Amino acid sequence: xxxxxxxxxxxxxxxxxxxxxxxxxxxxxxxxxxxxxxxxxxxxxxxxxxxxxxxxxxxxxxxxxxxxxxxxxxxxxxxxxxxxxxxxxxxxxxxxxxxxxxxxxxxxxxxxxxxxxxxxxxxxxxxxxxxxxxxxxxxxxxxxxxxxxxxxxxxxxxxxxxxxxxxxxxxxxxxxxxxxxxxxxxxxxxxxxxxxxxxxxxxxxxxxxxxxxxxxxxxxxxxxxxxxxxxxxxxxxxxxxxxxxxxxxxxxxxxxxxxxxxxxxxxxxxxxxxxxxxxxxxxxxxxxxxxxxxxxxxxxxxxxxxxxxxxxxxxxxxxxxxxxxxxxxxxxxxxxxxxxxxxxxxxxxxxxxxxxxxxxxxxxxxxxxx
Amino acid sequence: xxxxxxxxxxxxxxxxxxxxxxxxxxxxxxxxxxxxxxxxxxxxxxxxxxxxxxxxxxxxxxxxxxxxxxxxxxxxxxxxxxxxxxxxxxxxxxxxxxxxxxxxxxxxxxxxxxxxxxxxxxxxxxxxxxxxxxxxxxxxxxxxxxxxxxxxxxxxxxxxxxxxxxxxxxxxxxxxxxxxxxxxxxxxxxxxxxxxxxxxxxxxxxxxxxxxxxxxxxxxxxxxxxxxxxxxxxxxxxxxxxxxxxxxxxxxxxxxxxxxxxxxxxxxxxxxxxxxxxxxxxxxxxxxxxxxxxxxxxxxxxxxxxxxxxxxxxxxxxxxxxxxxxxxxxxxxxxxxxxxxxxxxxxxxxxxxxxxxxxxxxxxxxxxxx
Numbered sequence: 001x002x003x004x005x006x007x008x009x010x011x012x013x014x015x016x017x018x019x020x021x022x023x024x025x026x027x028x029x030x031x032x033x034x035x036x037x038x039x040x041x042x043x044x045x046x047x048x049x050x051x052x053x054x055x056x057x058x059x060x061x062x063x064x065x066x067x068x069x070x071x072x073x074x075x076x077x078x079x080x081x082x083x084x085x086x087x088x089x090x091x092x093x094x095x096x097x098x099x100x101x102x103x104x105x106x107x108x109x110x111x112x113x114x115x116x117x118x119x120x121x122x123x124x125x126x127x128x129x130x131x132x133x134x135x136x137x138x139x140x141x142x143x144x145x146x147x148x149x150x151x152x153x154x155x156x157x158x159x160x161x162x163x164x165x166x167x168x169x170x171x172x173x174x175x176x177x178x179x180x181x182x183x184x185x186x187x188x189x190x191x192x193x194x195x196x197x198x199x200x201x202x203x204x205x206x207x208x209x210x211x212x213x214x215x216x217x218x219x220x221x222x223x224x225x226x227x228x229x230x231x232x233x234x235x236x237x238x239x240x241x242x243x244x245x246x247x248x249x250x251x252x253x254x255x256x257x258x259x260x261x262x263x264x265x266x267x268x269x270x271x272x273x274x275x276x277x278x279x280x281x282x283x284x285x286x287x288x289x290x291x292x293x294x295x296x297x298x299x300x301x302x303x304x305x306x307x308x309x310x311x312x313x314x315x316x317x318x319x320x321x322x323x324x325x326x327x328x329x330x331x332x333x334x335x336x337x338x339x340x341x342x343x344x345x346x347x348x349x350x351x352x353x354x355x356x357x358x359x360x361x362x363x364x365x366x367x368x369x370x
Numbered sequence: 371x372x373x374x375x376x377x378x379x380x381x382x383x384x385x386x387x388x389x390x391x392x393x394x395x396x397x398x399x400x401x402x403x404x405x406x407x408x409x410x411x412x413x414x415x416x417x418x419x420x421x422x423x424x425x426x427x428x429x430x431x432x433x434x435x436x437x438x439x440x441x442x443x444x445x446x447x448x449x450x451x452x453x454x455x456x457x458x459x460x461x462x463x464x465x466x467x468x469x470x471x472x473x474x475x476x477x478x479x480x481x482x483x484x485x486x487x488x489x490x491x492x493x494x495x496x497x498x499x500x501x502x503x504x505x506x507x508x509x510x511x512x513x514x515x516x517x518x519x520x521x522x523x524x525x526x527x528x529x530x531x532x533x534x535x536x537x538x539x540x541x542x543x544x545x546x547x548x549x550x551x552x553x554x555x556x557x558x559x560x561x562x563x564x565x566x567x568x569x570x571x572x573x574x575x576x577x578x579x580x581x582x583x584x585x586x587x588x589x590x591x592x593x594x595x596x597x598x599x600x601x602x603x604x605x606x607x608x609x610x611x612x613x614x615x616x617x618x619x620x621x622x623x624x625x626x627x628x629x630x631x632x633x634x635x636x637x638x639x640x641x642x643x644x645x646x647x648x649x650x651x652x653x654x655x656x657x658x659x660x661x662x663x664x665x666x667x668x669x670x671x672x673x674x675x676x677x678x679x680x681x682x683x684x685x686x687x688x689x690x691x692x693x694x695x696x697x698x699x700x701x702x703x704x705x706x707x708x709x710x711x712x713x714x715x716x717x718x719x720x721x722x723x724x725x726x727x728x729x730x731x732x733x734x735x736x737x738x739x740x
Binding site: 043046047050051122123124141142144171173177178180181182184185186188189190191192193194195196197198199200201202203204205206207208209210211212214215216217218219220221222223224225226227229230233234237238240241243244245246247248250251252254255258259261262269272273276277278279280281282283284285286287288289290291308314315316 | 413416417420421492493494511512514541543547548550551552554555556558559560561562563564565566567568569570571572573574575576577578579580581582584585586587588589590591592593594595596597599600603604607608610611613614615616617618620621622624625628629631632639643646647648649650651652653654655656657658659660661678684685686
């Protein structure tokens with residue numbers, strides 16, 4: 001293994017030049033890695049080469065240090081096994097979105113598992129193929145490295161370096177931890193999106209015409225490829241079933257609540273309303289746990305409270321003054337007491353902006369509180 | 371009623387100056403309507419006025435021609451009834467997202483239903499309140515006008531004019547048709563998003579860190595307000611239950627398929643795989659029915675097929691030539707035969723671009739087919 005080789009001179013062989021393989025080739029080539037490309041389709045490999053993802057494997061001299069298998073889920077284990085045998089000194093990783101089933105398939109074969117380290121770059125697009133490749137596809141995304149029990153530490157380190165070089169934030173977890181996580185954050189959302197979209201099949205065109213941004217967002221990933229997703233769901237069936245059962249139970253509770261509301265308009269509906277409110281509130285709380293776009297914790301804001309007299313133009317003047325202070329306001333809430341000649345405006349801003357904003361507004365005559 | 375009054379001189383009274391009321395006031399004021407604003411919170415009304423949504427109701431002279439009630443769902447019927455009594459010559463409409471329950475509540479009151487025409491502007495944002503108002507909130511969105519059986523034709527026409535003046539595409543349907551449609555395109559997607567987001571509550575932070583764009587999109591609306599959504603779901607319980615039951619049935623089928631995959635790795639899994647594939651494929655088909663952003667039918671593209679020799683740079687050169695021809699390529703598929711010295715590139719373009727693109731590529735020596 002080549003754990004002591006400088007990243008810049010690592011030789012990477014990418015097998016499968018679809019979206020993931022071609023994007024990775026582009027990213028690693030830019031970083032100075034020597035990338036060679038292989039694909040069952042010569043045309044697909046040639047397109048990736050033309051996009052700057054590397055050279056064709058046939059043109060390459062020298063054995064690879066790391067082989068990245070970016071093949072469809074149902075052939076990944078076979079291709080990994082073949083590459084492990086073909087390159088006896090290389091570390092082999094794959095990019096499949098389920099890790100336990102690939103490892104189990106390899107454990108049934110006669111291969112050197114010390115050189116295999118499964119991984120999963122959490123990046124993708126609705127479009128597929130090298131034509132959709134982007135050099136920054138992995139930038140700021142998570143890339144899970146999920147070594148099995150026999151993987152050598154040096155092999156894990158090499159795969160980490162490749163993932164980091166592509167721009168990803170590397171997370172190391174076991175294959176089982178990975179599969180449970182993606183069941184909840186990826187596979188069950190896919191099923192939910194597909195089921196919501198399916199309900200449109202029976203609607204009239206004028207009813208479908210009422211679709212707004214909400215259902216567009218919920219169902220965007222419903223446009224995904226059925227054959228790829230069948231492979232993914234089959235590969236992760238136990239973990240997906242677990243999360244889906246919990247969702248089905250909650251769905252049944254919502255259905256029971258709706259039925260109670262229909263059959264009873266009296267006191268029995270109080271509990272039913274509570275079920276509905278808790279469903280949406282739990283969704284709020286779950287949604288709030290999703291980190292910001294680049295894997296960072298969600299930003300928290302600080303509040304500045306300003307007394308606003310109830311006179312024409314007062315709030316408009318305040319918003320103008322906030323803008324002139326060069327402060328970016330994230331949110332604004334208005335509070336008021338009935339009959340009071342003023343209201344309270346609560347401005348949410350970045351914590352660092354609190355002091356400068358208070359100084360600026362005070363100097364303009366506003367009554368300001370933290 | 372004032373069906374013969376020119377739109378520009380219509381007097382509109384907006385009751386409730388949150389996101390919808392304030393945005394509507396801004397849009398109608400810009401069109402030259404005389405808009406007056408009322409809200410239980412004087413501060414909220416003042417903010418809407420400061421944003422250019424109209425004048426405060428207290429400052430207004432003259433009875434309104436149309437009253438738009440943009441109040442929370444659970445008080446809409448009471449406010450509509452009050453406005454119908456207070457302004458005996460005005461047409462009253464509301465903006466609540468469920469129409470059947472508002473109409474039924476009004477039918478139990480002693481009000482003049484010939485002057486009430488329910489409506490529902492299909493516009494919204496995650497943010498609420500006048501501070502989130504936008505003059506173009508309704509631009510290109512659907513606005514359902516859903517008259518009950520007693521509504522006068524002139525009243526319906528007046529509400530249509532207001533909706534059209536705000537920039538919306540007006541759809542007329544019965545309250546029942548409306549409620550069945552929004553159950554599928556809005557209310558069930560909200561429940562699904564909440565349930566998917568809820569599954570994150572039990573996950574470790576490192577597992578949640580794997581969240582990608584997919585779950586972000588699916589759960590964006592899970593951040594919605596529980597109290598508002600409880601009111602909406604209660605108001606549309608029968609229609610929501612119907613769609614949700616069909617979704618629950620399909621979810622059970624997916625669960626059964628996953629269980630079969632776990633317990634049997636033989637022939638019994640063929641049917642299970644078919645269930646999963648059909649679920650995603652039905653989602654594809656349902657998703658494809660959602661019209662484009664502005665309510666138009668989805669654009670269909672035409673294909674131009676180009677023969678691409680398997681030589682370095684050939685595909686890159688083709689993409690460059692397509693770009694130079696000034697044609698916007700929507701999609702690209704590569705086909706290939708094993709061992710063939712060329713591939714086929716299928717370019718998807720707007721139908722009108724087919725002829726110019728074929729001429730341009732032919733003149734550069736490409737072999738082109740339609």
